[in-house]
Amino acid sequence: xxxxxxxxxxxxxxxxxxxxxxxxxxxxxxxxxxxxxxxxxxxxxxxxxxxxxxxxxxxxxxxxxxxxxxxxxxxxxxxxxxxxxxxxxxxxxxxxxxxxxxxxxxxxxxxxxxxxxxxxxxxxxxxxxxxxxxxxxxxxxxxxxxxxxxxxxxxxxxxxxxxxxx
Numbered sequence: 001x002x003x004x005x006x007x008x009x010x011x012x013x014x015x016x017x018x019x020x021x022x023x024x025x026x027x028x029x030x031x032x033x034x035x036x037x038x039x040x041x042x043x044x045x046x047x048x049x050x051x052x053x054x055x056x057x058x059x060x061x062x063x064x065x066x067x068x069x070x071x072x073x074x075x076x077x078x079x080x081x082x083x084x085x086x087x088x089x090x091x092x093x094x095x096x097x098x099x100x101x102x103x104x105x106x107x108x109x110x111x112x113x114x115x116x117x118x119x120x121x122x123x124x125x126x127x128x129x130x131x132x133x134x135x136x137x138x139x140x141x142x143x144x145x146x147x148x149x150x151x152x153x154x155x156x157x158x159x160x161x162x163x164x165x166x
Contacts, residue, residue, distance in 0.1 A: 027113075027132040028148035032156040036163045038097060038118040038125045044163045045099055045116055048074050054158035056080065064088065073104060083135065083147075085109050110134045129156055 034041055044050070048071055051061040057080025065073035075088045087106035093099050100115040111134035119126045131148045 027130050028152055029128060029130045030149070030152045030156060031126055031128040032160055033121060033124050033126050034160045034163050035124045038120055041118055041125045041127060041159070041163055042097075042099070044159060046071065046093075050162065051076075054162040056154050056158065083108060087112070108135050108137070110136050127156060127159065 048061040048063055052058045057078055059077040059079050060075075062075045063071040063073070064075050065071070070093055071091055073088055073090050076086070078085050078087070085106055085108040087109050088104040089101040089112065090104045091099060091101050097119065098115055098117045101113070103109055103112040106112065111132060114129065114131040117128040117130075119128075129152045131152050133148050133151065
């Protein structure tokens with residue numbers, strides 16, 4: 001089940017830059033519960049090589065910079081109608097139980113700030129996903145939020161299926 005949420009949760013991981021999400025006025029959030037530990041979920045999130053397997057429209061994900069074996073910049077090739085782009089995200093692993101990212105470089109994308117926050121719940125993990133996206137072509141806010149919602153729901157369902165192996 002995916003539900004809308006404005007809650008930011010924390011749990012246990014760490015490395016690099018502070019999140020831009022606190023300054024973002026317009027963002028979309030959803031959450032899902034995954035039948036796995038926070039460590040298992042975070043390991044799947046950190047495994048960028050598998051992203052094209054579980055994120056629809058993502059053609060490739062390549063780590064281009066890392067610190068102590070942890071990805072700090074990743075280049076993506078996306079072909080998800082109507083957005084087709086080649087972009088690089090910078091990752092921040094410094095908040096325990098959370099990973100956030102910001103757009104370093106994109107062609108069509110002019111902003112992509114997001115966060116996965118993980119919290120233990122019973123025998124599983126609640127994953128909250130916050131996202132704000134902007135593109136070079138003019139779009140009204142309602143359409144941007146709808147696009148963010150589709151991106152988030154697709155990613156959360158894909159992550160759940162990937163981690164649970166179902």
